Amino acid sequence: MAKVLEVQQLNKYFGQFQALKNVSFDIEKGEVFGFLGPNGSGKSTTIRAILGLIKHDSGDIKLLGMDTAQHMMAAHQRIAYVPDDVYLWPNLTGGEVIDLLLRMSGHEHTSRTDALIKKFELNTKKKSRTYSTGNRQKVPLIVAFSLDVDLYIFDEPTSGLDPLQARNFQEEVLALKQAGKTVLLSSHILSEVEKMIDKLAIIRNGEIIESGTLSSMQNLAELNVKATLPDYETVLRFSHRHKFASIHNTASFAIRRDELATVLRELSEADVQDLQITPPTLEDLFIQYYDVGGAQ
The missing domain is CATH 3.30.70.260 (ACT domain)
Structure with a gap:
């Protein structure tokens, strides 16, 4: 199968501290890849390096064979990203934020967007500053699931969501998988990701300590x-x-x-x-x- 994302020997230093140590993994088309580790293990740092939000010190990142360091703008057009810490414009309504984010990514508000708003039960007429943590999290999720791109990256996406909305998230990820889309899912909530992932990597102290398919790792354990x-x-x-x-x-x-x-x-x-x-x-x-x- 075609490799959608390739991360090879990624290293990142913050001063004398080495945050990432030769991190390597790849994700093939149609896979849901679990990137697992507790807070502070290096998950978000890896994702930010993939997105070009921070500059890595060495290593290579390729999206569909394209070097993202040289073609970051083109790479971003093929990625949907939901961060672990969501900040919204406080004076805009949820609906205005959704439409703004869609336009910024070169997409339009569609019937698919409306269906997701209804499914996630978001009141789009309220100002963002009035939203709870869970409602703030729904906004980028609705935007991401509205897009038709090659790679979806979710970094701790269910933080603040109630169990019903977390289940809605799982259903949408499985629908992406059914449609042949590729997903990188970073999480420490293991009971949730177990229902969705095909392959996984476990990171500790900035280093991949185990990776493989879920079934193969279960057979060894x-x-x-x-x-x-x-x-x-x-x-x-x-x-x-x-x-x-x-x-x-x-x-x-x-x-x-x-x-x-x-x-x-x-x-x-x-x-x-x-x-x-x-x-x-x-x-x-x-x-x-x-x-x-x-x-x-």
Whole structure:
């Protein structure tokens, strides 16, 4: 498949502090790419470098094969971007801001825009200064989803949104994916991005520590086991297992995939009464890859 975005060996310094360390990843057409890490890990710095909002010290960024450093204006015409910290003109109404942002990007207010305003339940007649954090966030989301571009970049896009509007966001991202569009989604809300992403990269202290497809990373990670056993004494027989926890006669622990046959045999011999074996969630993966060695 065609690569829409290529980031290669990106480095960025703020004085003596190295904010980005050889950051590399690529996103193919039609993919939703999750860029994961807590606040301060380097997600927003990477995105701002991609957009040319800050100048990186070394490395290359290409959009559809085009060097963005040399063709930034042309690149911006093919990108929709929603930042993590939204500022709106306080004396303009929400509708006026939407129309202004659309015109600035070379687009018009369409029936698609009207449908998004209705879906996200935004009162466009109110002044922006009266908006809550969630309503401010809706404005650039409506603009972004109104555009027909090659790459959509969302940096912590659901901050301040209530659960219903966060679900609306997920639906729109999945619709973009269905339409063959490409999305870079930066977030620390793992339960949300897990429903949307195809590939992901985990960043810590400005450095990519793991990347790949969600399914391949789940196959490499530990399985979660929850077993109900006859009594607490039997439960304690499994207390040597990794990440062991217990409540009454139920044991919960994690195992490697190559341990599965052995554990099943042991549980059968222990007269297991109920058993659940589930693949790791995205949160499990994040904790496994991020907490090893400790984050700084």
